[in-house]
Every structure is written in C-alpha cells, then in structure tokens.
Amino acid sequence: MSTIDRTDDGGPSGTNRTDDRTGGSDREPLLEVAGLQKxxxxxxxxxxxxxxxPESGPFPFRYDQSSVKAVDGVDFELRPGETLGIVGESGCGKSTLARTILGLEEPTAGDITFDGRSTDEIPEGEFRKRTQMVFQDPQSSLNPxxxxxxxxxxxxxxxxxxxSDSSVGADTEVRTEDLSEYAVNATVDDNADLVVDPVDGVATVLLTVRPVGDPTEKRVETADDIAVDLxxxxxxTVTVDETERTIDIxxxxxxxxADLRRERALxxxxxxxxKREYYDRHPHEFSxxxxxxxxxxxxxxxxxxxxVADEPVSGLDVSVQAQILNLMDDLQEEYGLTYLLISHDLSVVRYVADRVAVMYLGEFVEMAPTEELFTEQYHPYARALLSAVPNPDPDQPGIESVIQGNVPSASDPPRGCRFHTRCPSFILPDGFSAAGYEAYDELLGAVREQExxxxxxxxxxxxxxxxxxASASADTATDAAGDGGxxxxxxxxxxxxxxxxxxEGDWTAARERLxxxxxxxxxxxxxxxxxxxTTSDVVGxxxxxxxxxxEVTDEGGTREP
Amino acid sequence: MSLLEVEDLQTYFFTSDGIVRAVDGVSFEVETGESLGLVGESGAGKSVAVKSLMGLIREPGRIVNGSIKYDGQELTDLSEQELRRDIRGNEISIIFQDAMSALNPVFTVGEQIEEVIVENTDRSPTEARERAIELLDDVGIPDPAQRIDEYPHQYSGGMQQRAMIAMALACDPRLIIADEPTTALDVTIQAGILELFDEIQEKYETSMVYVTHDLGVVREVCDRVAVMYLGRVVESAPYEELYRNPKHPYTQSLINSVVTPDETLDELDPIGGTMPSAVSPPSGCRFRTRCSVEFGECSQLTPPLYDVGDEETHTTACLRYDDGVEREEPALHESTTSEPAVVEEQTDD
Incomplete structure (x- = not known):
C-alpha cells in the first residue's frame, strides 16, 4: 500500500501564522507594550x-484638566505561547491596561506592537481576528x-x-512510497482556495494510492483507489487521467x-x-x-x-475555578494561545501564568517568573498581596493584613514610590523615628499646600x-521611637x-530646605x-x-526571608 | 445546651418547575462563642439555610419541616412580628455579601445605624449617635465622628462592609450570621475584614455562622465547619480535623480543587461535572453522581451522619467513610504537606 501525502499549505498568510504560534520563548514577542499610558x-x-x-487672576475661573492616571507607564513583552498574569487590587488599572491593549480604549501615550507591527498600522479587522477577550462576568457578556x-x-x-482566499496556491508536493516518481503526478484544482481548516488554517488532503496490475509498474487505475480525508x-472529486498518468483532485x-460555522460551533x-446538544440552548440555562x-x-x-482574560474565574465557585483554569491550560496547548491573564487573585495566576506582573496604581512594581515570585517577593506590595491570600492548609501561615486602607486616588498619585503611603517597609531617613518623620512630613505637606x-x-x-x-542624637533616635518620636x-x-x-513668603525655598x-x-x-x-543574561x-x-539602599539586607 | 440547634431543617421552594428542595434535612449546632463555617458550592443551600434561621424565606419558599432552637426557644413557631421584635437585630443579625445594595443609598450611614439602635433598644437618638460612632470606630472606620454623616456611596467597598458589620453589631446580638461577607472584596481588604471578625468575636463574645465557598476564609475565622452539598450537610468537624482527615469524598474533592497560592496546576484535581438540580436530586447519597467511590448501595440508602472514629465532633454522611478506599486520592495530592495526617488516618481503621 502506498500513500501520497499532499499538503496544501494555505498560502502565505496561513503558513506564517501557523509558524508563529508554535514557537518557543526565543521567538520575537507577540506583543510588546512600551510606555503605555491611559x-x-x-x-x-x-x-x-x-x-x-478666586485666585486665578482677574477672571476667577480655571479649567480643570486633572485626569485619572489609570495606566501610567507600563512596559512588557509577551512571547508566543506564554501566559503573563497581571495582579493587583481593584483600581490599580489592570483592566484598563487590558482594554487599552485590545484597542477598546485609545492610549494616551505609548506604543503597542503586535507581531512586529504597531497596532495602529494593523487593519482593525485583522487585529480583531487575532485577539480576543474573555470577560469576568459570564452572565452579562452573553446575550440572553x-x-x-x-x-x-x-x-x-x-x-x-x-x-475564500484567492491567494491560496494549488502547488502540489507529492510524496510517493513504493511508486516511481512519474507513476503519479497529483495536481489540485484551484477550488482549494476555499479550503481553510477550522483549526490551523491548513487543509490536509490525504491520498491513498494503491498499485494495480503489474507490481513492477505501480500506478493508479481509478478514482476509487484514492481515499481523500477532508x-x-x-x-x-478525484479524476485519474490514464494516458497522462496524472491525478486531479x-x-x-x-x-x-452557515453549515460550516455551525459545525465549528458544535x-x-x-x-x-x-455537549453538542447545548447549541440550541440559551445562556440562562447554564451555570x-x-x-x-x-x-x-x-x-x-x-x-x-x-x-486577554479579565478575571475569568473571579465570579465562580472554587471547585469550578479549578475546572476553568484546567480548561484554559488545555486550550492553550491545543491552540498555541498566548494569554494575558488579569486577576486580583494571586492563586489563580499561580496556576496558569509563566510570568507575573504586580500592578499598583497604574504601574508595574514587580515582574518575575511565577515560581520565583511565589518563592520570594522583592517588592513590599507583592509580599503584602500574597500574605493576604487565605490558605486553607493549616500548615501554611495564615493571612496577615499588613497594608491598610485603600488604593490612593489615581488622579493624584502619591509622590515618589506610589506605594509609600501604605508601605510596611517605608524607609525612614537617618535619625528619624516613625512618629518623628510623620510630624516632619506633615510640616512638609503644609508647606507644599502653603497653609x-x-x-x-x-x-x-x-x-x-x-x-x-529635640535632644535625642541620631544614634539613639531609632531606639527612642514610640513616645513622641x-x-x-x-x-x-x-x-x-x-x-x-x-x-517670609518664600515657599519654594522652604519646601526645598525641608x-x-x-x-x-x-x-x-x-x-x-x-x-x-538574578542573572539577566538571557534577556527577558x-x-x-x-x-x-x-534593594538599592540595602543590597537585600532588609529583605525578610 | 447549644446557643443554636438546627434539626432536620427542610426549606422548599414551590415553583412552577417543581419543588426545589434547597435545604433538605440539615442539622447543626452552634455553641456560645463558637464560629461555625458553612461551606459548599453555589446551590448547596447554604444561604437558604441561614436565611431560614432568620425567618427571611419568602414566597414561594417555606420551611416545611424541622426545628430551629435558639437559646431554647423554637424560632419556627414565632410570627413575623415576634421575630422582628425579639430576634432579628438584637439576638441574631445578618451581614450580606453585597453591602452596597444592603445599605440604603438615600440615608447616611449614621442614620441607618442609629435607626437600628433606636428601634431595638431604649436609647435616645443622642445616645444612639454616640453608640454609632463608637461602633464605626470599633470596625475600623477612620474619623468615625465625621464619616458617620456620609452616604454609603462615599465609602469604599471595604468600608461599606465594615459599616454593615457595625450595623449588625448595633444591638449586641449573640449570634451573627455572615453570608459571604468578603466574597466581592479584594484580598487585601478581605484580610482586614477577616481580622475584624476575629476581634469582634473576642470583644463581643458573639457566636457566628459564616457562610462561604472559600476554605481559606473558613480557616481564618471558624472553629468548626459543616460542608453542605445539595441541601444536606455531608460532613462536619473542627476545621483542622476536617482538612487533615476528610472522610467524605465530596470534602476531599473540595479540598483538592481549591486554588491556593502554594500549589501548581498539576496538584489541582477539580470535581468533575456540576451539582444536579435540587428539583430532582439523586436518590440515596446525593453526591453519588459525581463520586469516585460510588457503589450499588449509594443509590438506595441515604447515608446518615456517622461519628468518625473516637472523635465525637467529626461526623460524615458517607456509607464508605471507613473503607479506606477514598483515602488514596488525598494521599496522592497532599504527599508533601499532610503525610503524617494520612498515616494517622490509616491507623485509625
């Protein structure tokens, strides 16, 4: 028995896309985000x-241009087949980031490059086709x-x-076994331009060519000898031209x-x-x-x-969360998908992400391979976030509520490090006690406000x-913390x-001195x-x-184990 | 005597699609000062069970059978009026998941708390206000004297839930029912609320029934836990005992399917399928349709709650609880952390 495999490789566009998505981590990033702001x-x-x-000159009105800096300078790369998890509290801008990347919001500044091209240059239709979003609320995202x-x-x-893609070529590549080269010459009719396999954009036409008659001269006798798997x-339709010794398919x-779409949906x-039977049901009939x-x-x-999956399992029962995460993992393998997973739940991210970015007030504060991040967190916010996740295992440490209050307003983020207002590891300047610095900072705030x-x-x-x-020297300062400061x-x-x-009215000098x-x-x-x-020799x-x-001040000295 | 004794509670909903047996023979007890976690998937009947305690079941639902004894008093015999006057608020209060919709948007937080106090106690409005400020301070609202006059929408999600807790505490109830109070909150905010529950229990010595689907949360706030499945309690034990030594296959799968930050996906073993309808639940053991150790008798016999080993506080409703068959699964999945517990389990038999 002989087989001729003939692959119609779906034309230029199809081929490229297939190669891209099967790639490993050494490939060009699928998505590059640089300095993105919204x-x-x-x-x-x-x-x-x-x-x-009243203080704005002769005309006592001014134009309020303040804005909520939902995403304020985010850079990252996403490689084909990779899953990047973005975690943070409500209001940190993670959902806006996702929406901006997908073009649902117009970025204020920054570049988004998708598959080597700026998203501005990619025709909208193509971009929509290659990116999809899964929303948090499965109820309201389905039309009832x-x-x-x-x-x-x-x-x-x-x-x-x-x-139908007219650019799909009909060139044939014939592999023969037990047949002499000239015994078969398969050509594929140009109607193949409609052949787009649902899964990978490539149609495989499998021909089984059986030898007949004299075994020394193997050749195909009738169309029935050829099995086509589509x-x-x-x-x-297969026709065999006896005299020309060619097979036309x-x-x-x-x-x-409509039939094809229906079959694809099933x-x-x-x-x-x-189940396939669910095709005719309505969303309300489902959990x-x-x-x-x-x-x-x-x-x-x-x-x-x-x-891009925005909190895909947040609204679900724990047991169901596990099922959906497993499914997402399987589908990623099958379809070669790249995921951007947005979640407030670090445990969810742990299961599916290769890398995790921790976001706070519109900025990334830490980014690391998942395992490394869960082993040790460098940023106090990442550490605090992880310690707040309840763990059912009594052998593991319980939750700790180390950060207080809510995320500050994104329209007026704190100066310097945006987390400093809630940071448990706030760096006190030399000689200050916590209470002392608080008082000093209050004075500085008042000078800034000029009140x-x-x-x-x-x-x-x-x-x-x-x-x-006032009398305490710098040496004893830290010990004396507590009463008064x-x-x-x-x-x-x-x-x-x-x-x-x-x-004297010189507020600027006052502020600078403080x-x-x-x-x-x-x-x-x-x-x-x-x-x-961490060695960063392999970039990214x-x-x-x-x-x-x-990190800078203490060379890891202040890191808690 | 326990503070709360629920026995064979059955709450059905009579709908056009049939009788929904949301709670179908649930029994549990809560001791004074104890915190009981009620755990299960959506549709297990947890919320209906606790609403039944408060007499909050509305048409087409009805408590069809069973007894709810609170401090010796039978609550199912009380009229709506008596419940309102004597029980709700001043003896038992409830905290819902969605604080924003539980708070009235057109009244200030203070007005709402003061109203509860004035209604249920003989305090004057001035005293009520003082008490309200004190309560807001207790639940960790910053500047309570100012913020008492703000409207719910001016509070963040976590603060709204804190205000709800303040309102629940307003009349010094002896039992607080919390129905998924932190499910909608960020983990950081949740951590604060869970700590608050601990403090409140210590300060006010209240008992608590805490409804949640999250075992991690149960671990933080509850002494004992009852696992519910399709209208029934399938297992009940002190939390650590339950986690280390789960006897019911459902409890075991629940523990294995929990997404936690210290495990990877390979260790995750979700329960297959979905919970059957409460209109026509499976005969016999209700979990048998999704159970890995199911055998013939499971469809004929309804398993009672067996006492497990010498532990009188550990009960489970599985016919095969002492077979040892089901124990292989957890051993596989918790090989690193629970080795000793597994060994113990086997010597028990």
Missing part, C-alpha cells in the same frame, strides 16, 4: 471642567436572547469565516458557510467540555462555570493568537514638631529655617530594575524586575 479626564465636557477659583450556538458563531460571522463540509466546499462546544466555557468557546472560534498653622515662628514649630524630642538635630534646625522662609531630609520613598520614583542577584527570560528603593 489617562481619563476627571471631568467630561467643557462646562463641567470649569472650576471657580440568543442561542449559545449563535453566540459562539458571532466572531466567525464577523470575520466572514470561512473566507475536514467536515468539504468534498473532493478538485477540493470544494459542499456545505454552506466542535468548540465539545472542546470546552460542553456560571458553563457560561464561562461558552465565553471561551466564543473567544477561540476564530482561532486568535492572543486571548501653615500658627502665626509666628515659634508657634508654627511648636504646632508641628512640639511633641518631638525623634528628629535628628540637623533636620530640626533646617525645619526651623524653612518655617522662617515660609513665613525636602533635603525627605525619605527616598517620597523624593524619588523607583525604576523597574532588575533585582535580587529569567529577569526579575522590581521597583523599590529597598
């Missing part, structure tokens, strides 16, 4: 932006009036799948586009663990977990490269620093001089730098990034 104006419209402000089969088919219809909905679509239902499966089926229907309490120098100093022990003498005299300047003793966490914005003795692979001053 700001929303606090007030929309001209009238609502006008503020009454429509059958789930039709919901799954929507993206297919939107992209006009299956599409995806559902395709037909092949005419591959055509025997089903309507197939997808099965792939996501549902939350099943609805999320439908969402996944819809996202995968047009075989995207990148799937000092108290009329003369002594009164002001008394108001702000009255409780602070301490401030180093140098800072104290500077504070006094600053108040003097301020009372700022000389400011904590590094407030005065400087930490950059997202390679951290913690083992690299750990963290944006915290602690």
């Amino acid at each position: 700001h929303f104006p606090v007030n929309s419209g001209l009238l609502s932006s006008i503020r009454f402000d 009036r429509r059958k789930v089969g039709h919901i799954i088919e929507d993206p297919l219809e939107g992209t006009d799948w299956p599409r 995806p559902w909905g395709f037909d092949a 005419d591959v055509s679509v025997s089903a309507s586009k 197939e997808l239902l099965e792939q996501v663990g549902l 939350g977990g099943q609805r999320q499966r439908i969402n996944l089926a819809r996202a995968l229907s047009i075989n995207p490269d990148l799937v 000092l309490e108290g009329s003369d120098l002594d009164a002001v100093v008394e108001t702000y620093l009255g409780d602070i022990d 301490t401030i180093p003498p140098g800072a104290r005299s500077d504070a006094r001089q600053a108040v003097e300047r301020a009372l 700022e000389t003793h400011e904590s590094v966490c407030q005065s400087a914005t930490p950059a997202l730098d390679p951290a913690g003795g 692979k083992t690299e750990r990034l963290t944006a915290c001053h602690l």
